[in-house]
Amino acid sequence: MILKEEKLTLNGHEIFLRSAKPEDAPMLKDYLKIVSGETRFLSKEADEVNITEEQEAAFIEKMNRPRNMLIIAFVDGEYAGNCSFDVQGESRRNAHRADFGIALFQKFTGIGLGRILMEKALNRAKELGYTQMELTVVSGNERAQKLYKSLGFEEYGRLPNANKYDDGTFSDDIFMVKKL
Numbered sequence: 654m655i656l657k658e659e660k661l662t663l664n665g666h667e668i669f670l671r672s673a674k675p676e677d678a679p680m681l682k683d684y685l686k687i688v689s690g691e692t693r694f695l696s697k698e699a700d701e702v703n704i705t706e707e708q709e710a711a712f713i714e715k716m717n718r719p720r721n722m723l724i725i726a727f728v729d730g731e732y733a734g735n736c737s738f739d740v741q742g743e744s745r746r747n748a749h750r751a752d753f754g755i756a757l758f759q760k761f762t763g764i765g766l767g768r769i770l771m772e773k774a775l776n777r778a779k780e781l782g783y784t785q786m787e788l789t790v791v792s793g794n795e796r797a798q799k800l801y802k803s804l805g806f807e808e809y810g811r812l813p814n815a816n817k818y819d820d821g822t823f824s825d826d827i828f829m830v831k832k833l
């Protein structure tokens with residue numbers, strides 16, 4: 654879905670939210686590689702993120718379809734990150750389930766932007782008729798887990814040692830759901 658552009662103030666910062674456009678593809682492609690290198694909490698190592706601008710543009714087009722959403726956020730005019738959801742699976746039996754993702758540049762964490770983006774996504778998903786939002790977060794990502802729990806997500810299972818890092822350490826995948 655395409656969102657109405659929105660401006661707001663948050664802890665002294667000017668926030669601008671909008672849907673992504675095809676011309677944002679280079680910016681979003683670069684962002685994904687950078688944020689993947691900034692944290693252990695995303696799904697890939699930075700050197701494994703090698704999508705093309707065409708693939709990114711196709712992703713944007715998919716996420717702008719009526720049952721999906723991709724919000725990109727700017728803080729004081731600078732691109733800060735995004736959050737998204739899309740339908741989980743392709744069958745009618747899965748059509749009530751939305752799958753959520755979010756990542757901000759480290760520089761823009763800690764100002765409350767994550768909460769604002771998630772609240773928007775949860776409201777939109779409910780309006781679209783989804784009855785549950787699902788996400789996966791890794792063990793050790795205390796900030797994300799705290800945010801998700803405060804918004805009503807509950808853990809329903811873990812995959813132990815789902816992720817092995819280059820330094821030989823592991824993290825679990827934690828599955829969370831919020832009923833909408």
Ligand SMILES: CC(C)(COP(=O)(O)OP(=O)(O)OC[C@H]1O[C@@H](n2cnc3c(N)ncnc32)[C@H](O)[C@@H]1OP(=O)(O)O)[C@@H](O)C(=O)NCCC(=O)NCCS
Pocket residue numbers: 692694695734755756757758761762763764765766767768789790791794795796797799800803
């Ligand atoms: C996870 C993320 C979306 C959270 O958004 P955010 O805007 O940074 O959220 P905040 O910094 O406001 O923190 C959310 C809560 O966690 C708390 N928190 C912050 N740092 C914390 C830490 N190290 N340990 C525990 N809690 C922490 C905050 O106090 C806040 O709680 P409150 O709202 O009750 O005050 C964002 O940090 C991010 O994109 N991180 C990198 C990528 C990532 O981890 N994505 C999620 C993958 S599942």
